Amino acid sequence: MARRSFPLSEVYRLLEPGPVVLLTTAHKGRANVMAQSWHMMLEFEPPMVACVVSNRNLSFNMLKASKECVINIPTVELAPQVVACGNSSGRRVDKFKAFQLIPATASLVQAPLIAECWANLECKVVDTRAVNKYCLFILEVLKAWTDPARRKPRTIHHQGRGSFMVAGKTIRLRSRMK
Amino acid sequence: MARRSFPLSEVYRLLEPGPVVLLTTAHKGRANVMAQSWHMMLEFEPPMVACVVSNRNLSFNMLKASKECVINIPTVELAPQVVACGNSSGRRVDKFKAFQLIPATASLVQAPLIAECWANLECKVVDTRAVNKYCLFILEVLKAWTDPARRKPRTIHHQGRGSFMVAGKTIRLRSRMK
Numbered sequence: 001m002a003r004r005s006f007p008l009s010e011v012y013r014l015l016e017p018g019p020v021v022l023l024t025t026a027h028k029g030r031a032n033v034m035a036q037s038w039h040m041m042l043e044f045e046p047p048m049v050a051c052v053v054s055n056r057n058l059s060f061n062m063l064k065a066s067k068e069c070v071i072n073i074p075t076v077e078l079a080p081q082v083v084a085c086g087n088s089s090g091r092r093v094d095k096f097k098a099f100q101l102i103p104a105t106a107s108l109v110q111a112p113l114i115a116e117c118w119a120n121l122e123c124k125v126v127d128t129r130a131v132n133k134y135c136l137f138i139l140e141v142l143k144a145w146t147d148p149a150r151r152k153p154r155t156i157h158h159q160g161r162g163s164f165m166v167a168g169k170t171i172r173l174r175s176r177m178k
Numbered sequence: 179m180a181r182r183s184f185p186l187s188e189v190y191r192l193l194e195p196g197p198v199v200l201l202t203t204a205h206k207g208r209a210n211v212m213a214q215s216w217h218m219m220l221e222f223e224p225p226m227v228a229c230v231v232s233n234r235n236l237s238f239n240m241l242k243a244s245k246e247c248v249i250n251i252p253t254v255e256l257a258p259q260v261v262a263c264g265n266s267s268g269r270r271v272d273k274f275k276a277f278q279l280i281p282a283t284a285s286l287v288q289a290p291l292i293a294e295c296w297a298n299l300e301c302k303v304v305d306t307r308a309v310n311k312y313c314l315f316i317l318e319v320l321k322a323w324t325d326p327a328r329r330k331p332r333t334i335h336h337q338g339r340g341s342f343m344v345a346g347k348t349i350r351l352r353s354r355m356k
Contacts, residue, residue, distance in 0.1 A: 010338070016215045017335035017343050018196010035355065037194045040218040042230060042312055050228060050314065052220060079351060086355040130308060134220055136228065138312070157195035157335070157345070160188070162353040165195050167335070168346025173257060175340040177213065177264040 006119065006144040011047035012178075014073060014119050014144075015039060017167065019155035020082055022072040022117060023053065024103070025062035026110040031103055032090035033114065034059045035082050037158040039071070044178065047141040049123065055135050058090040063137060067125040068109040071141075072117035076154045076166050081116075108142045118153040120145045184297065184322040189225035190356075192251060192297050192322075193217060195345065197333035198260055200250040200295060201231065202281070203240035204288040209281055211273050211292065212237045213264035215336040217249070222356065225319040227301065233313050236268040241315060245303040246287040249319075250295035254332045254344050259294075286320045296331040298323045 006014075015021075023036045038052035049071065053060045063069055074082050081099045088095060096103050096112075103112030106122045113120040122145075127138035147153075157165040184192075193199075201214045216230035227249065231238045241247055252260050259277045266273060274281050274290075281290030284300045291298040300323075305316035325331075335343040 013338035013341075016196065017337055018194065038218050038220070040216050040228065040230070042216070042314065048312075050218065050312075052218070076349070079349065083351045083353045083355075086353055134226075134228075134316070136220065154346070156349075158355070159195055159348065160191035160356060162350050163191075164349050164351060164353075166346045166349055168332070168344045170337065171254070171257065171334075171342050171344055172340050173261045173342065175261045175264055175342075177261075177336070178338060 003145040004148040006146045009045045012041045020158050024070045024111045027062040027066040033095050035086035049139045070111045071121040072114040073119040074117045118147045118150045181323040182326040184324045187223045190219045198336050202248045202289045205240040205244040210268035213260050227317045248289045249299040250292040251297040252295045296325045296328045
């Protein structure tokens with residue numbers, strides 16, 4: 001995909017609707033990817049994100065050790081790969097190869113971008129105080145990318161037990177909320 | 179609405195897709211409501227939720243003092259009221275009266291349920307350690323309700339600057355993710 005830099009002040013608009021994301025990490029020359037829905041915005045600018053990564057996941061160790069990750073936002077076309085990532089562990093399989101996801105070089109972190117995703121947020125871990133109790137990492141988004149060719153990215157939203165809501169139409173209202 | 183108790187173990191299925199919610203609080207005989215999108219699941223059971231309430235909002239003071247709230251999940255039919263809640267402050271207006279939202283008595287907390295919402299989660303604040311730095315409250319869901327008459331609740335998902343994505347169709351995939 002052709003990536004275009006996306007303004008950091010607008011990153012909240014990507015994550016607030018609650019898309020499933022693919023979180024990529026890299027440590028000691030090895031990369032991994034997991035499907036994830038437990039994330040939220042914490043601050044507008046610089047954009048900060050809170051996210052939960054279970055300590056049962058390989059990504060937990062890699063995130064804790066490397067202090068970096070990329071939040072990749074897939075669309076419905078990638079749903080089979082997203083589910084495949086969620087159904088498997090990086091301890092047993094190289095998910096990039098197994099599910100044909102193309103890792104691309106990020107600009108500021110070691111973790112790879114997933115080329116097929118419509119948006120990519122390069123992040124560093126800035127606070128680990130809630131990791132032991134809640135597996136909750138606080139991230140700062142250092143760099144954001146989107147694919148300018150995608151006008152209506154239809155994200156998917158996890159409803160549990162194999163159900164995913166696909167983003168529907170957009171309505172516009174006179175909101176003064178940022 | 180006729181409310182039916184909803185299993186606590188399934189609460190994550192309501193919040194993971196990222197709906198805009200209406201957060202109600204009550205303190206010293208007074209109730210308030212705010213529109214909110216910065217929330218995420220933190221644990222399955224008992225269900226725990228992290229949420230950000232800005233200290234510029236009246237709800238921040240009420241939540242901090244009362245240690246209780248209700249997360250009410252509206253559908254697209256309520257979008258005008260949701261935006262009206264976001265555009266105004268409880269310091270200046272009684273939003274329930276102004277926007278014709280009917281407060282209903284909760285079972286375990288003082289904060290009211292919003293009768294028009296399709297789901298209501300009664301919560302208590304269980305951890306305030308991240309409040310000073312991030313305005314981040316950790317909640318435990320004590321009781322959950324849904325309206326059994328609503329089969330396909332079309333939630334709304336904030337995209338910023340007056341745009342809201344309306345929940346589209348649901349797809350089913352062979353996910354082993356809970």
